[in-house]
Amino acid sequence: MSTTRHAKVYWTGFAVIIAVLAVAPLVLPEFWRRFLTEILIWGLLAMSSDILIGYTGMVSFGHSAFFGLGMYGAAAALLMVKPPNLWLAIVYGLAGSAGAALFVAYFSTRLRDIYFAITTLIFSQIFYVIIFTWTEVTGGENGLSFRRPELGIPGVYSVPFTSETLHWFVLAVVALSYLALRRITQSPFGMVLQSIRENEARTRAIGYPVERYKMMAVMLSGLFAGLAGVLYAVQNRFAAPDFVYFVVSGEVVIFNVMGGIGTLVGPIVGAAFFLSLREFFSRVFPFLASTFNLPQIAEFPYLIPVGIIFIVMVIFVPQGLLGFARRWLNR
Amino acid sequence: MTSPASSAEPLIVVEDLHTFYGKSHILHGVSLSVGPGEVVGLLGRNGVGKSTTLKTIMGLVTPTRGKVLFQGASITGLPSHKIARLGIAYVPEDRRIFRLLTVMENLRTGLDRHGVTEARKQELLGKLFEYFPRLAERRYQAGGTLSGGEQQMLAIARAMMLEPKIILLDEPTEGLMPRMVSQIREIIHMLHRERVAILLVEQNVPLTLEASQRVYFMEKGAVRHHAAASELGVNDPVIHQYLGV
Amino acid sequence: MGLFADIPWDIIAIQTVNGIVTGMILALVASGLTLIFGIMDVVNFAHGELFMLGAYIGVIVLGASGSFWIALVVSTLTIALLGAALQITTLRPLLGRDPLTTILATFGLSLVLQNYALWQFGPVARKIQEPVSGHFKLFYLEYPWYRLVIALLSAAIITGLYLFLKYGRYGVWIRATTQDRVMAQAMGIPVPWVHTGVFAIGAGMAAASGVLFGPLVGVNHAMGLDWVLKAFIVVVVGGMGNLGGSILAAIFISLLEAYASIWVSPSQAIIVSSVVLILTLLFRPTGLFVPTPK
Numbered sequence A: 001m002s003t004t005r006h007a008k009v010y011w012t013g014f015a016v017i018i019a020v021l022a023v024a025p026l027v028l029p030e031f032w033r034r035f036l037t038e039i040l041i042w043g044l045l046a047m048s049s050d051i052l053i054g055y056t057g058m059v060s061f062g063h064s065a066f067f068g069l070g071m072y073g074a075a076a077a078l079l080m081v082k083p084p085n086l087w088l089a090i091v092y093g094l095a096g097s098a099g100a101a102l103f104v105a106y107f108s109t110r111l112r113d114i115y116f117a118i119t120t121l122i123f124s125q126i127f128y129v130i131i132f133t134w135t136e137v138t139g140g141e142n143g144l145s146f147r148r149p150e151l152g153i154p155g156v157y158s159v160p161f162t163s164e165t166l167h168w169f170v171l172a173v174v175a176l177s178y179l180a181l182r183r184i185t186q187s188p189f190g191m192v193l194q195s196i197r198e199n200e201a202r203t204r205a206i207g208y209p210v211e212r213y214k215m216m217a218v219m220l221s222g223l224f225a226g227l228a229g230v231l232y233a234v235q236n237r238f239a240a241p242d243f244v245y246f247v248v249s250g251e252v253v254i255f256n257v258m259g260g261i262g263t264l265v266g267p268i269v270g271a272a273f274f275l276s277l278r279e280f281f282s283r284v285f286p287f288l289a290s291t292f293n294l295p296q297i298a299e300f301p302y303l304i305p306v307g308i309i310f311i312v313m314v315i316f317v318p319q320g321l322l323g324f325a326r327r328w329l330n331r
Numbered sequence B: 001m002t003s004p005a006s007s008a009e010p011l012i013v014v015e016d017l018h019t020f021y022g023k024s025h026i027l028h029g030v031s032l033s034v035g036p037g038e039v040v041g042l043l044g045r046n047g048v049g050k051s052t053t054l055k056t057i058m059g060l061v062t063p064t065r066g067k068v069l070f071q072g073a074s075i076t077g078l079p080s081h082k083i084a085r086l087g088i089a090y091v092p093e094d095r096r097i098f099r100l101l102t103v104m105e106n107l108r109t110g111l112d113r114h115g116v117t118e119a120r121k122q123e124l125l126g127k128l129f130e131y132f133p134r135l136a137e138r139r140y141q142a143g144g145t146l147s148g149g150e151q152q153m154l155a156i157a158r159a160m161m162l163e164p165k166i167i168l169l170d171e172p173t174e175g176l177m178p179r180m181v182s183q184i185r186e187i188i189h190m191l192h193r194e195r196v197a198i199l200l201v202e203q204n205v206p207l208t209l210e211a212s213q214r215v216y217f218m219e220k221g222a223v224r225h226h227a228a229a230s231e232l233g234v235n236d237p238v239i240h241q242y243l244g245v
Numbered sequence C: 001m002g003l004f005a006d007i008p009w010d011i012i013a014i015q016t017v018n019g020i021v022t023g024m025i026l027a028l029v030a031s032g033l034t035l036i037f038g039i040m041d042v043v044n045f046a047h048g049e050l051f052m053l054g055a056y057i058g059v060i061v062l063g064a065s066g067s068f069w070i071a072l073v074v075s076t077l078t079i080a081l082l083g084a085a086l087q088i089t090t091l092r093p094l095l096g097r098d099p100l101t102t103i104l105a106t107f108g109l110s111l112v113l114q115n116y117a118l119w120q121f122g123p124v125a126r127k128i129q130e131p132v133s134g135h136f137k138l139f140y141l142e143y144p145w146y147r148l149v150i151a152l153l154s155a156a157i158i159t160g161l162y163l164f165l166k167y168g169r170y171g172v173w174i175r176a177t178t179q180d181r182v183m184a185q186a187m188g189i190p191v192p193w194v195h196t197g198v199f200a201i202g203a204g205m206a207a208a209s210g211v212l213f214g215p216l217v218g219v220n221h222a223m224g225l226d227w228v229l230k231a232f233i234v235v236v237v238g239g240m241g242n243l244g245g246s247i248l249a250a251i252f253i254s255l256l257e258a259y260a261s262i263w264v265s266p267s268q269a270i271i272v273s274s275v276v277l278i279l280t281l282l283f284r285p286t287g288l289f290v291p292t293p294k
Helices: A003-027 A030-056 A063-080 A086-108 A113-133 A163-185 A188-198 A200-206 A210-236 A246-259 A265-291 A303-316 A323-329 B050-057 B080-086 B103-111 B118-131 B133-137 B148-160 B178-193 B205-211 B237-243 C009-040 C047-065 C068-094 C099-121 C145-167 C169-179 C181-186 C191-216 C223-238 C243-260 C266-283
Strands: A151-153 A157-159 B012-021 B024-034 B039-043 B065-070 B088-091 B166-170 B197-201 B214-219 B222-228 C135-138 C141-144
Touching (some): A030 A188, A030 A210, A063 A086, A086 A113, A086 A210, A113 C099, A113 C266, A163 A188, A188 A200, A246 C099, A265 A303, B050 B166, B050 B197, B080 C181, B118 B133, B148 B178, B197 B205, B222 B237, C009 C047, C009 C191, C047 C223, C068 C099, C145 C243, C169 C191, C223 C243, C223 C266
Parallel strands (some): B024 B222
Antiparallel strands (some): A151 A157, B012 B024, C135 C141
């Protein structure tokens, strides 16, 4: 497929998808509207993780820390500064997640593979414990709640978010993030990252300061994860330590694997797939329970079938749902 | 050394083996055979695929095409532990003894098999230590503390503990002093007397010609020539063709 | 603050004993984990869940039989079998692939097992009665005998493991497989089954730890999480695959946490272990207790 033909197909597809996602909130009931917005936010988080997993070859179990600190950073801005300012929330959130990313990057990028994965996990748990126990600042177990900021420039022009406009805002942020990340992964910097993924020793031998590149990758990944955290805070109006717990990191990795690593959009699809399965199973079991009079399966946890599907995919479909399109999406 | 009658059912038959390492096509259709109790040499320059051939027979490498038959039955693609239990033993190029295990423990990895009584084990060990008194002396020492020559002895001894029908020997004399080289020659003779077949990959031409009944020559991943060892002299043009610089 | 003058020596002594007791259980959990990693290069994320399920089976068998010791044995064997089954179905297909896939697979397993326990047993914690009641006087405290029993039993199990590895016939197989998987297989050692066996042993040890630890806390579906995190810290600090190192590291970290909880709350004590981890990663990444840095 020639380059121009590829570009045409690609951008047409992109435009179509954006159009569909933009129109969706106008036709969907409220619950599904929020569901779609959530998919986009989790998708952004998973996409940020793909920078590390798919492009640099570093599996991180610490993204809950970046996400959570983005959320709490936004919370800080929205609580401390009146009137609540959307852009300030974004800045604070990014600062928070950048700080966490710097910490993680400094210690972990010297470690290979498994050690890196475990260390990021433990670090994110450290953040969890700090947030959970530092009740005066973070609200501890109960988290923080706050008002949603308005869209616009305070003082000049601002309008409260409606469900639709919030969705469009999130869609715009996620789409722009995708485009930015795509640009970055196709840049020389991105090429070095991929070279590190393919053969770290060789990349180092050629002369690239591999640790520095890895640190930048972690920072980049952390920033976009923090951005997702800010969006989540704005959408839901609260910040809670649950989102810093490592299970969130684990779910992010699941989104990546299910959707297809190294594709940027794959993780978004993975998030959609996972969350849809969750909705499906959460409804199917109570339904079956009442239809067949089996009360004990009404509460059957959705994570059991979803977890099994995940394991099966790791073994048999490790490239994920979009894995087949990986080359194509990266051109 | 006379050539054995080719009417004997061959022990190992390798047919048209092709293997790859990543994208590199290493073996381009190797075919050879070894009869029961035969010593067969495999000669060729470095990198032609001699070791890979042994590894493929042993199941350490899976061929993309071709077959390996042992006593008439296909063993292609079987896991190595099953192949070892069928009666094929492997002594790799870099010896690869278990460095952190003692000499005794190294031997036990081959000795501890189903259907071998304790009495038989002691018998085998006794005979072995007669052939390898140095190993007997060092039997409780860690494998990694042995000298290069002793490690080679251990690698062969360990293989013998499997009571194999054939031993795949990969460059046993590499890096050894001349005195040890003649010890290796003695061991090969001894194994031949015990009716253990040997497929011998070697760079040492005189040793190979003297110990083997037949010799194969490999070049660029395939067997190109085959002759009885007795028909070849050390300075034969064939030798220079396949081994010369 | 007159900190040194006010050092509560008796509390420190008590916390030392507590630290050693917890350390021995942590050592038992971590040694299973490090064994699995050292031999199979598998990071078993589901280890905490095996611990938790072991405790639950202990509860059930104790209820049915009335004997703690029968519960301990049955639980260990059952979870060992479960471990073998899990290894055969989910980990064997992954042999030879990127080791990170095993982290993902075992993570998936941990989610499934944990939620299964939640569904099967409900969110309310259960209790295991300690088999040995009674206390003795430790300074001013009535210290339960049972805690010493735990420490001794854990030590006994770990010693048993060590002896099995050093002298048993299958111990030789396991050690050979660890050193050179390919040659071990070429010597006729059925390496896939060695892996299954090792995983089963690790699982059994986790289960035994769960049952032993049960009487100290409530048994609930989430109890595995904290342990697996701490066990990971222990394994990294002690040196991946280094059995002796893990045991020392487990006791070291538990002692530090026990001392720290004199001054801070227990949930914050994990920060102590994390600091140890950070320092280890900075200065001795192969492990604090590894004899010679590689």
